Amino acid sequence: MKNIKNAALAATTLAALSGNAFAADYSDDIHKNDYQWSQFNLMYAVDEKPQNPASGNKHNYLELEFGGRSGVVDLYGYVDVFNLTSDHGSDSDKSGDASKMFMKLAPRFSLDGMTGKDLSFGPVQEVYVATLFNWGGGSANANFGDGDVNNAFFGLGSDVMVPWLGKVGMNLYGLYEINNKDWNGYQFSMNWFKPVVNFDNGSFISYQGYIDYQFGLEDRSDSFASTVSNGGAMYNGIYWHSERYSVGYGLKVYNNIYGVKNQTGSLNLESSGFGHYFAATYKF
Template sequence: MRKSLVALSVLAATALPAAVNAADYSDDIHKNDYSWSQFNLMYAFDELPGESSHDYLEMEFGGRSGIFDLYGYVDVFNLTEDKDSDKAGSNKLFMKFAPRVSLDGLTGKDLSFGPVQELYLATLFNWGGGPNDDVNNYFVGLGSDVEVPWLGKIGLNLYGLYEMKDKKWNGYQISTNWFKPFHFFDNGSFLSYQGYIDYQFGADEKDIPGVGELKTTSGGAMFNGLYWHSERYAVGYGMKLYNDVYTLKDGGVAGKTSGVGHYISVTYKF
């Protein structure tokens, strides 16, 4: 729920060189394979919905193996079991799992055109760690890697959303993510602008009789991060802009769902 990918992550800096020619399957489909993983110690300020401020540990991973592209993470909340934490008494875990399958690799054809470097069958799974009323959403659609000015290669995916609890399709999500190193230091470390956008639309409105509005037809979030990276460490700040996030109506039953949240993180890369 915190990061999205749209099925691709904000790639770790060490993964970027390996991913540049990922669409070339002419001789060996595994020649561009790579993997990465890292631990992020995070603190969120005024995260929406709920204006929650809390600590959490994020175990983040990704990579490439032949025609398969993967991004994911597991969040563990309230590490010290602080009774005064905004996450006290809440579910302990959240997981995002976003595999994509290259259609170029699957068909053996070069499907690139214009700025589009590669096409994918894109999927995304959001799983909460609580009881049956927790998050359990599946997304499937068309994914791509697209070359854009200045930012370079971004992930861009369009999904249909299947709500597993309700056993129904409910709207769409468009997602993009980017990782742009923009200033390099003499010691090899660098600054990057990295982030993502997740925007849902075409969803069903939902009211709770006698209580008020719960869901609206569209909503999303944009994360803008400034990070310092070295080979093994990263430190960063992110600003997240919310607008009816998760299509929860701002000022309705879910409370405040539009506004600004802030994140700080310290990372160790494996």
């Protein structure tokens, strides 16, 4: 796995410098670039949005994060388990009847591989059918409005060479709310991983993160909260990595997350602002 990551990093760096994309090659063996990875992240979050400040503003959680490639399937996902040792009383925003788990699964299916054609162009390396599934661990009647998170996204994705950042994943989805059995707007997602400082012992410091931006959302102010047609978040992480461990800090910037507006009164929700994330990781 380490050699695969190093080879991928070298190819990404060269492509970024040259300004040209390396097309995915499925000409002989679709499994020749297969790899997989997984890791445990012990996380601590402060001021995650949306939040009711009176209900607590922090929680810990254990995250199993995983990903890889098998033929035409590119996979990323994680499972979060909140408040590992207790409810943490009034300090925790995951106490009481709040969800104790959350899962994200994001498989993408290479159109290059499935069609046998090179679909790369300009900085675009590869094109995918992109899917994303978000599932909460609470009941259908818990938390906000129509119940806990139960969403599916379908669209197109790509790997794009971006100056300095290197290879970046970009996806554009339509959102299907499974609880409501209804389509509701779109989401643009982008993720990156950029080593910025390398040390002689093989460890390095990275700038890594993602953007999730939703738009074209329906106005559902009558259901549980005042809403707007767009909103999103950007995660900016600085992490130190070795072969088996990493530690890091992430600053997450929120703006009307999930299309919910900041509001006072009986609901008292904060949906814009800053969240802070601290992570310690063991890599398998």
